[in-house]
Amino acid sequence: MTTNKKSQPAAAADADSSDEFNELFEQADVDGDGWIRFIEFKAMMADLDANMKEASLRIGFQEIDLDHDGEINLDELRAWWRSN
Ligand SMILES: [Ca+2]
Numbered sequence: 442m443t444t445n446k447k448s449q450p451a452a453a454a455d456a457d458s459s460d461e462f463n464e465l466f467e468q469a470d471v472d473g474d475g476w477i478r479f480i481e482f483k484a485m486m487a488d489l490d491a492n493m494k495e496a497s498l499r500i501g502f503q504e505i506d507l508d509h510d511g512e513i514n515l516d517e518l519r520a521w522w523r524s525n
């Protein structure tokens with residue numbers, strides 16, 4: 442184990458949530474191309490019972506899509522996931 446970076450007590454929980462996170466991403470990325478398009482994002486939110494309107498979904502998608510290329514990658518989703 443490498444513990445000489447920073448001593449963060451949340452390290453174990455972090456590993457757990459990232460596992461869970463990878464599962465979420467794989468589930469959301471229906472066609473498995475490594476990107477989440479808006480249509481996949483929409484299905485993911487429905488899956489999470491977010492019950493959001495199309496307009497709110499678009500705003501949410503744009504918030505997660507940090508570089509505004511129209512698709513969400515793993516890093517962008519992870520940043521969003523951690524902030525929630
Ligand atoms: Ca995809």
Ligand SMILES: [Ca+2]
Nearest residue numbers: 506508510512
């Ligand atoms: Ca993006």
